[in-house]
Amino acid sequence: MTDPARTGPPATDLELASDLVVHAARLVRAVRRTLDLPAGVRLLSILDEHGPLGVSRLAVLDRCSQPTMSAAVAAAADRGWVDKQPNPDDARSSVVTLTRAGRAELARIRRTNGETVAARLAALPQHSRQDVATAVAVLRDLLDISLEPHDLSEGAAR
Amino acid sequence: MTDPARTGPPATDLELASDLVVHAARLVRAVRRTLDLPAGVRLLSILDEHGPLGVSRLAVLDRCSQPTMSAAVAAAADRGWVDKQPNPDDARSSVVTLTRAGRAELARIRRTNGETVAARLAALPQHSRQDVATAVAVLRDLLDISLEPHDLSEGAAR
DNA sequence: CGACATTACATAGGCAACCTATGCATCGCC
DNA sequence: GGCGATGCATAGGTTGCCTATGTAATGTCG
Numbered sequence: 001m002t003d004p005a006r007t008g009p010p011a012t013d014l015e016l017a018s019d020l021v022v023h024a025a026r027l028v029r030a031v032r033r034t035l036d037l038p039a040g041v042r043l044l045s046i047l048d049e050h051g052p053l054g055v056s057r058l059a060v061l062d063r064c065s066q067p068t069m070s071a072a073v074a075a076a077a078d079r080g081w082v083d084k085q086p087n088p089d090d091a092r093s094s095v096v097t098l099t100r101a102g103r104a105e106l107a108r109i110r111r112t113n114g115e116t117v118a119a120r121l122a123a124l125p126q127h128s129r130q131d132v133a134t135a136v137a138v139l140r141d142l143l144d145i146s147l148e149p150h151d152l153s154e155g156a157a158r
Numbered sequence: 159m160t161d162p163a164r165t166g167p168p169a170t171d172l173e174l175a176s177d178l179v180v181h182a183a184r185l186v187r188a189v190r191r192t193l194d195l196p197a198g199v200r201l202l203s204i205l206d207e208h209g210p211l212g213v214s215r216l217a218v219l220d221r222c223s224q225p226t227m228s229a230a231v232a233a234a235a236d237r238g239w240v241d242k243q244p245n246p247d248d249a250r251s252s253v254v255t256l257t258r259a260g261r262a263e264l265a266r267i268r269r270t271n272g273e274t275v276a277a278r279l280a281a282l283p284q285h286s287r288q289d290v291a292t293a294v295a296v297l298r299d300l301l302d303i304s305l306e307p308h309d310l311s312e313g314a315a316r
Numbered sequence: 317c318g319a320c321a322t323t324a325c326a327t328a329g330g331c332a333a334c335c336t337a338t339g340c341a342t343c344g345c346c
Numbered sequence: 347g348g349c350g351a352t353g354c355a356t357a358g359g360t361t362g363c364c365t366a367t368g369t370a371a372t373g374t375c376g
Contacts, residue, residue, distance in 0.1 A: 014272030023297035024182040030221040063188040092324040114172030135293035139181035250342045250353045
């Protein structure tokens with residue numbers, strides 16, 4: 001298994017953190033190849049989590065640029081997954097809402113992808129369901145703190 | 159924080175597995191934006207782990223197509239990170255080897271990326287080092303079993 | 317109330333990473 | 347020697363994402 005020529009087994013915090021990213025990248029591509037992972041899924045996922053939002057705020061939450069999110073919203077709107085209306089309180093901004101069809105599409109993708117991944121996880125006796133939850137939590141929290149600390153956190157609540 | 163309109167909090171195995179992929183995708187893009195994550199890193203990482211290999215085998219290990227790996231190898235060879243020689247035992251195939259410079263480059267990227275990610279992880283008191291190790295293991299093992307079951311698993315070592 | 321910075325979004329243009337399809341040379345085998 | 351299988355390269359096209367920039371609406375301030 002181990003090759004004597006390798007630099008060293010992943011042991012340090014640095015290698016661990018680096019490996020986290022590398023393996024995440026591999027997983028994403030592997031999923032994109034075999035399953036169905038359009039970029040718009042993340043948009044639907046955010047709207048499902050946070051409710052209606054404007055484009056810029058969506059971009060921040062997805063850690064992408066505003067033009068990228070504009071395109072994603074336009075594409076999703078074309079397919080009827082989201083509804084984009086001008087904000088009545090601010091003519092500059094929009095309000096993007098998850099439609100019923102979008103919710104169904106999100107559920108469909110979650111189901112298909114989830115089934116595959118869950119099946120593979122089930123074949124790994126060394127990893128409990130709790131381990132997967134831990135992995136998800138690590139990834140999520142890792143991103144949360146990489147945002148601007150004060151402004152974007154759901155301005156609706158206040 | 160929670161919005162009453164949302165479909166539901168991630169609870170089922172399916173949603174958990176799906177969220178794993180979505181969050182992984184977000185992390186990868188977030189890292190690509192701020193840090194340095196050229197595609198070739200994965201190639202170097204594989205060579206570091208497994209030692210010299212041919213292009214097709216590398217592609218399988220990285221879960222990418224063979225042409226993609228051919229391009230990655232060519233790019234890495236241009237920069238002196240790998241050495242590509244014809245296989246003396248089989249004129250069809252090549253043997254790609256990690257050079258000293260490639261090893262150094264891999265160490266550099268692991269250091270810079272690792273420092274950033276590790277620093278952010280350190281700012282998350284709710285996640286232990288063990289949690290990160292768990293996350294890495296889940297991602298890695300998840301990919302291991304998605305391969306052909308018998309042939310490619312470093313047939314050399316055993 | 318008019319000038320000016322700020323904010324929210326759209327558009328233009330381009331690049332990087334991948335993929336499928338296909339061609340070519342070699343190897344294994346009968 | 348013919349023939350399928352294997353290893354790799356090339357061609358062509360798609361997706362995803364970025365920076366730079368323009369435009370319109372909003373807040374601010376003299």
